[in-house]
Amino acid sequence: MTPSANGPGSAGSRAAEIFPVLARWFLGGMFLYMGLSKALHPVEFLKLVRQYDLLQHHLLLNFVSSTLPWFEIFCGLLLLLGVAVRGAAVMLVAMLVPFTLAVLFRALEIHGAGNIAFCAIKFDCGCGAGEVLICRKLAENILLTGLSGALIFWRTHRLCLRNSLSRMPSSATTSN
Amino acid sequence: MRMAKTVVVEALAVAALGVAFALAANALSPRGLQLNRNYFPQAAGSSLAATPATNSTVMTAATGATHTPSAAAQRLQQRGLQLVTSNQVAELFRDPRYEQGLVVFIDARDDQHYTAGHIPGAWQFYHYRADDYLPAVLPACMAALQIVVYCAGGECEDSEFATIMLRDAGVPRETLFVYVGGITEWKANGLPVETGPRRSGQLLPTTP
Numbered sequence: 001m002t003p004s005a006n007g008p009g010s011a012g013s014r015a016a017e018i019f020p021v022l023a024r025w026f027l028g029g030m031f032l033y034m035g036l037s038k039a040l041h042p043v044e045f046l047k048l049v050r051q052y053d054l055l056q057h058h059l060l061l062n063f064v065s066s067t068l069p070w071f072e073i074f075c076g077l078l079l080l081l082g083v084a085v086r087g088a089a090v091m092l093v094a095m096l097v098p099f100t101l102a103v104l105f106r107a108l109e110i111h112g113a114g115n116i117a118f119c120a121i122k123f124d125c126g127c128g129a130g131e132v133l134i135c136r137k138l139a140e141n142i143l144l145t146g147l148s149g150a151l152i153f154w155r156t157h158r159l160c161l162r163n164s165l166s167r168m169p170s171s172a173t174t175s176n
Numbered sequence: 177m178r179m180a181k182t183v184v185v186e187a188l189a190v191a192a193l194g195v196a197f198a199l200a201a202n203a204l205s206p207r208g209l210q211l212n213r214n215y216f217p218q219a220a221g222s223s224l225a226a227t228p229a230t231n232s233t234v235m236t237a238a239t240g241a242t243h244t245p246s247a248a249a250q251r252l253q254q255r256g257l258q259l260v261t262s263n264q265v266a267e268l269f270r271d272p273r274y275e276q277g278l279v280v281f282i283d284a285r286d287d288q289h290y291t292a293g294h295i296p297g298a299w300q301f302y303h304y305r306a307d308d309y310l311p312a313v314l315p316a317c318m319a320a321l322q323i324v325v326y327c328a329g330g331e332c333e334d335s336e337f338a339t340i341m342l343r344d345a346g347v348p349r350e351t352l353f354v355y356v357g358g359i360t361e362w363k364a365n366g367l368p369v370e371t372g373p374r375r376s377g378q379l380l381p382t383t384p
């Protein structure tokens with residue numbers, strides 16, 4: 001790369017600064033929307049969580065169904081505002097990975113039960129977007145997990161209220 | 177290493193604050209769930225679930241026609257719930273005791289579906305918000321000799337949970353019956369459907 005290409009005003013440099021912000025806003029917006037759509041219809045979400053048959057005790061089922069949508073809203077707001085970005089991104093990964101596996105196993109179960117092509121399987125996975133084609137949902141979740149993972153490592157303070165709860169000296173080097 | 181530790185600590189802080197926020201939001205939300213309530217009573221080892229299938233009852237159809245129970249009907253029978261067929265439900269609807277309140281229909285679906293169309297005169301009992309409906313529904317059920325509980329039909333389980341909840345609220349078990357076919361079968365049979373609130377008098381045109 002030429003020095004001009006890496007200069008402060010170059011297109012590559014600007015893209016490197018803007019992309020993490022866009023990714024953060026995209027993730028924040030997605031989680032805010034998905035969380036709200038579940039929080040506004042908690043009974044429907046409760047029924048969908050029950051379908052996974054992973055939580056046997058009603059206390060656990062109620063706890064997950066009632067807190068998860070609001071937790072997603074909380075993390076979405078943190079990302080949109082740029083507060084505790086890496087901590088919120090870790091929580092997104094912690095939600096997305098087990099949920100994606102649960103969706104995958106449920107789809108495999110349906111696939112095994114009937115003669116239906118895997119990518120033709122469609123059901124309401126409780127993601128907040130109604131019935132979805134499962135291959136598309138899995139691809140979407142992999143993308144969201146990848147972006148969340150990237151947010152953990154990207155260190156940019158651009159348009160963040162408080163990027164980190166702690167004041168790390170190393171992060172100040174990339175602050176804008 | 178230090179950065180990893182910082183990120184983990186921050187994630188734990190987000191988790192703790194997020195859970196606190198979520199619990200508070202759920203408690204304040206008018207649509208919030210009650211954490212200690214079992215919304216699916218049979219799943220927690222209800223006494224009905226332990227009732228042998230031989231104790232179950234299917235009302236004998238006046239026509240004497242044989243009835244092959246669906247998977248849902250078989251499941252309900254195994255849980256000791258009494259069932260009614262579509263013929264029996266139609267007869268109960270025309271029974272003079274219905275107007276006297278001795279036969280009661282209970283719609284176990286949510287507001288949106290109930291308002292869109294229910295069996296004329298049916299009470300709504302959306303068991304997920306039991307406290308909102310029980311004060312009106314319970315006296316009607318206690319006075320009735322036969323209570324038919326239904327939901328959408330097919331794989332819908334809400335009629336089953338509503339029946340168990342009514343039984344647990346003190347309604348005599350022998351008066352409670354589940355209509356497995358639900359509103360879908362009712363409509364398919366060309367029977368009248370009322371829209372809006374109970375006893376609105378607004379009937380949808382029947383399509384036999």
